[in-house]
Amino acid sequence: MSPLTCNELHDMFHGLDHDRDGQVSLEALRCQLFESGAVSITKDELASLIGKSSLNVDEFVLLYNSIEIQNDVDGGNGPNNTLEGGGGEEDCVKRAFEVFDVDGDGFISCDELEDVLKRLGLWDEKSGRDPAAMICKFDKNFDGLLDFEEFRTMAPPSLPHSTSDTPFTPTPSFPFLFPSSSPISPRHLQQSQLFTFLHPLPTAVAAMKSTSPTAAVGTALVKTPYIVKFAAVALLSLSVALLFYHHPSFPSAAFSAFTSLSSPTAVAANNSTSTALNSTSTAVNTSSTILKVKKLPPPPPSVARRTGIVDENGAMTEDFEIGEFDPSLMEELRNLRGGGEETEKKENEPKIVKYDKFKACDGSKIDHIPCLDKSERHCPDSALDCVVPMPNGYQKSLPWPRSRDEVWLHNVPDTRLVQDQGGQYSMLVKDAKISFQDGGSDQYVNLISQMVPDIDFGHHTRVALDISPGIGSFAASLFRHNVTTLLIGTKDVHKNQIQFALERGLPAMVVGFGTRRLPYASQAFDLIRSSGSGIDWTVDNGVLLLEVNRLLRAGRYFVWGGPQVDSNHELSLDDQWNEMEGLAASICWQLVKKEGNIAIWRKPLNSSCYLGREIGAQPPLCNSDEDPDNVWYVNVTACITLLPEVRNGGNVSVWPARLHSPPDRLQSIKMDAMISRKELMKAESRYWNEIIDSYVRAFHWKEQNFRNVLDMRAGFGGFAAAVNDLELTSWVMNVVPVNGFNTLPVIYDRGLLGVMHDWCEPFDTYPRSYDLIHAAGLFSDERKRGKCNFSTILLEMDRMLRHGGTVYIRDSLAVIGEIHEVASAMGWVVMVHDTGEGPHASWRFLVCEKRMP
Numbered sequence: 001m002s003p004l005t006c007n008e009l010h011d012m013f014h015g016l017d018h019d020r021d022g023q024v025s026l027e028a029l030r031c032q033l034f035e036s037g038a039v040s041i042t043k044d045e046l047a048s049l050i051g052k053s054s055l056n057v058d059e060f061v062l063l064y065n066s067i068e069i070q071n072d073v074d075g076g077n078g079p080n081n082t083l084e085g086g087g088g089e090e091d092c093v094k095r096a097f098e099v100f101d102v103d104g105d106g107f108i109s110c111d112e113l114e115d116v117l118k119r120l121g122l123w124d125e126k127s128g129r130d131p132a133a134m135i136c137k138f139d140k141n142f143d144g145l146l147d148f149e150e151f152r153t154m155a156p157p158s159l160p161h162s163t164s165d166t167p168f169t170p171t172p173s174f175p176f177l178f179p180s181s182s183p184i185s186p187r188h189l190q191q192s193q194l195f196t197f198l199h200p201l202p203t204a205v206a207a208m209k210s211t212s213p214t215a216a217v218g219t220a221l222v223k224t225p226y227i228v229k230f231a232a233v234a235l236l237s238l239s240v241a242l243l244f245y246h247h248p249s250f251p252s253a254a255f256s257a258f259t260s261l262s263s264p265t266a267v268a269a270n271n272s273t274s275t276a277l278n279s280t281s282t283a284v285n286t287s288s289t290i291l292k293v294k295k296l297p298p299p300p301p302s303v304a305r306r307t308g309i310v311d312e313n314g315a316m317t318e319d320f321e322i323g324e325f326d327p328s329l330m331e332e333l334r335n336l337r338g339g340g341e342e343t344e345k346k347e348n349e350p351k352i353v354k355y356d357k358f359k360a361c362d363g364s365k366i367d368h369i370p371c372l373d374k375s376e377r378h379c380p381d382s383a384l385d386c387v388v389p390m391p392n393g394y395q396k397s398l399p400w401p402r403s404r405d406e407v408w409l410h411n412v413p414d415t416r417l418v419q420d421q422g423g424q425y426s427m428l429v430k431d432a433k434i435s436f437q438d439g440g441s442d443q444y445v446n447l448i449s450q451m452v453p454d455i456d457f458g459h460h461t462r463v464a465l466d467i468s469p470g471i472g473s474f475a476a477s478l479f480r481h482n483v484t485t486l487l488i489g490t491k492d493v494h495k496n497q498i499q500f501a502l503e504r505g506l507p508a509m510v511v512g513f514g515t516r517r518l519p520y521a522s523q524a525f526d527l528i529r530s531s532g533s534g535i536d537w538t539v540d541n542g543v544l545l546l547e548v549n550r551l552l553r554a555g556r557y558f559v560w561g562g563p564q565v566d567s568n569h570e571l572s573l574d575d576q577w578n579e580m581e582g583l584a585a586s587i588c589w590q591l592v593k594k595e596g597n598i599a600i601w602r603k604p605l606n607s608s609c610y611l612g613r614e615i616g617a618q619p620p621l622c623n624s625d626e627d628p629d630n631v632w633y634v635n636v637t638a639c640i641t642l643l644p645e646v647r648n649g650g651n652v653s654v655w656p657a658r659l660h661s662p663p664d665r666l667q668s669i670k671m672d673a674m675i676s677r678k679e680l681m682k683a684e685s686r687y688w689n690e691i692i693d694s695y696v697r698a699f700h701w702k703e704q705n706f707r708n709v710l711d712m713r714a715g716f717g718g719f720a721a722a723v724n725d726l727e728l729t730s731w732v733m734n735v736v737p738v739n740g741f742n743t744l745p746v747i748y749d750r751g752l753l754g755v756m757h758d759w760c761e762p763f764d765t766y767p768r769s770y771d772l773i774h775a776a777g778l779f780s781d782e783r784k785r786g787k788c789n790f791s792t793i794l795l796e797m798d799r800m801l802r803h804g805g806t807v808y809i810r811d812s813l814a815v816i817g818e819i820h821e822v823a824s825a826m827g828w829v830v831m832v833h834d835t836g837e838g839p840h841a842s843w844r845f846l847v848c849e850k851r852m853p
Contacts (some may be wrong), residue, residue, distance in 0.1 A: 458482035523649030531561035553648030663749035760788035
């Protein structure tokens with residue numbers, strides 16, 4: 001094994017310097033040597049060997065190099081200059097990674113981290129800490145594991161080397177550690193200090209050798225190069241463990257502090273030790289001591305860099321002629337080297353597929369929703385391979401809240417809703433715009449609040465669902481009450497009710513409401529409304545109402561409006577009311593209030609009513625093993641979903657406290673972490689809050705007026721929570737990919753919107769639905785899954801993105817290149833930026849603009 005570099009030694013020293021006083025106590029050094037299994041030695045024996053009660057950084061380095069020198073004299077691996085250069089950082093990180101990667105599978109798991117911390121004596125069962133919470137800060141793809149690329153992002157690159165003794169001013173990568181006005185000066189160790197340190201060593205070691213067999217054995221072990229290396233790696237591992245354990249929120253700062261000590265100033269300080277060693281070597285009896293000292297060779301003189309060729313006399317000359325280049329010579333050289341590093345590098349580099357410019361789709365695709373027919377979701381065999389064109393006369397969407405009241409006429413190509421409905425939806429076409437009148441929706445919302453005060457819009461009721469909602473007037477009114485309402489509707493004769501809602505800046509999706517479950521979590525919505533939707537809730541044993549029952553939060557309300565509710569109407573409508581009333585009673589809904597053409601039911605808080613029904617009562621209870629949150633391509637069943645006794649969705653805080661209060665259902669998510677889930681959710685929120693705050697300041701998000709936002713890989717909803725905290729005028733559709741952890745229940749319990757989706761299939765929305773699309777780590781996950789090409793996903797993103805919209809993609813270097821290629825081929829303007837970890841981090845983020853033509 002090669003000797004440790006100066007950088008490694010400095011890292012070890014600062015890992016042991018717990019109180020940051022610039023000294024490592026002998027007790028700390030002894031304990032680490034013992035716990036790592038390197039050597040067993042008492043504190044007194046170590047003190048008599050060294051002759052001091054503590055070591056500063058230069059003495060620590062000098063002790064190690066004295067032992068290395070002795071190893072060379074005794075026939076070790078030969079002389080090595082461990083003080084020159086600084087290229088050992090990469091090996092240092094690899095060895096530290098291997099210490100934590102106990103099973104050698106290339107990942108650090110929670111169990112492995114806990115095991116290493118226990119062996120180092122750093123684990124306290126009573127502390128309430130969890131290894132998953134420590135891993136979370138560095139876990140870029142949120143898979144609960146650390147691979148080497150994620151592990152190495154903890155360590156910023158070394159500071160640049162310098163041969164001068166002038167003060168070194170840190171680079172801007174570490175402004176939080178070193179103000180630019182405070183340069184770091186080299187530290188010099190005086191020869192008298194070195195002599196004072198070295199002087200007791202020969203006598204003490206000789207005495208130990210003659211009087212203490214244990215000490216002699218311990219000393220012999222200490223001087224063995226393999227033990228020294230083992231102890232060194234153990235000390236470094238301790239430093240990393242302390243970084244995990246004590247600084248989970250500040251990894252870059254801690255590691256930057258370690259790395260900054262490997263600067264040329266430390267090298268300069270240690271170069272001075274060779275003079276001190278030489279001056280003391282005559283006083284050392286090499287025949288009776290264990291540690292022997294020999295003179296280190298001086299560093300080679302610095303030579304000015306020159307360019308040119310060597311002539312026949314061996315001298316550098318600039319007088320030469322450039323002949324013709326023969327490519328075969330390079331090929332011959334490459335063959336002689338057996339392909340060499342260049343071939344290996346090409347094999348390891350990700351292969352980036354080149355894309356020709358994508359053509360525009362034909363005009364029939366202007367409002368194309370690939371996977372939806374009138375009632376069900378059926379995706380075509382072939383993916384979209386063209387760019388959806390912009391409608392004639394299209395203009396950049398109006399900003400919120402202006403868009404709530406008017407939209408551009410040509411932005412919604414199919415205007416039959418305006419022509420056929422006349423004044424039903426209170427729309428007016430004037431000056432190439434469609435304006436929306438209130439139509440009594442505000443009074444309607446106020447009436448519901450008066451009928452059932454417990455609905456409490458904006459506090460107990462935060463997330464609502466509006467089924468077949470017209471043009472979204474009810475949802476627009478609820479936004480004034482701080483309620484986020486999702487509008488859903490099928491593709492009907494007018495086709496574009498949902499498109500009108502999206503153009504107004506309202507959350508909306510096209511759905512197939514028939515034989516399959518809707519792609520939302522169980523107990524997702526605090527209030528569900530259906531008014532004049534044309535849906536017969538009692539057909540097929542009430543299967544559609546039972547799906548609504550699955551979606552409705554325990555203890556919350558279903559509002560049904562229409563002529564069927566008013567008993568003064570014709571007999572056929574009375575029959576519909578009676579059937580609806582009977583079905584609602586059979587699923588234990590309580591009719592709270594009926595007034596005019598509005599009826600409001602309340603879902604029970606628990607399953608006691610369901611379990612207390614008569615044997616054979618209809619509809620039946622669902623099987624106990626049926627997962628109510630399994631929603632992707634799952635058929636609806638005419639059964640009642642039981643409410644869990646614990647971790648019930650009905651136990652949520654009021655808004656806005658629920659946004660950052662870890663809900664009970666957080667513990668029911670099927671994922672690797674167990675104890676630390678609350679810490680994971682909070683850490684994710686802090687992570688995205690910092691990033692979005694930087695976006696707001698650097699990219700002027702508030703001035704860009706993003707309204708409709710899509711997060712393609714939402715996790716616990718930290719991105720959307722940050723958007724809310726920073727008071728942006730946006731709503732966010734949080735998408736949970738089917739190949740990840742199902743966090744939809746947590747997203748809804750926090751008062752946010754979400755949906756499950758497979759990004760290798762088209763999304764259920766119209767073209768030009770979103771102002772901003774965000775994707776973090778999505779493409780790395782999809783590459784691992786290998787189900788579809790990046791072009792499939794990016795073309796779908798282009799279909800959903802409005803002209804004039806923006807895409808932010810954060811992902812690893814392994815995929816950023818291909819994403820850039822596809823985005824450019826689609827006509828996006830792409831800019832690559834470093835993440836907050838700096839230019840040497842393994843992730844980048846792209847800012848892509850789909851500009852107006």
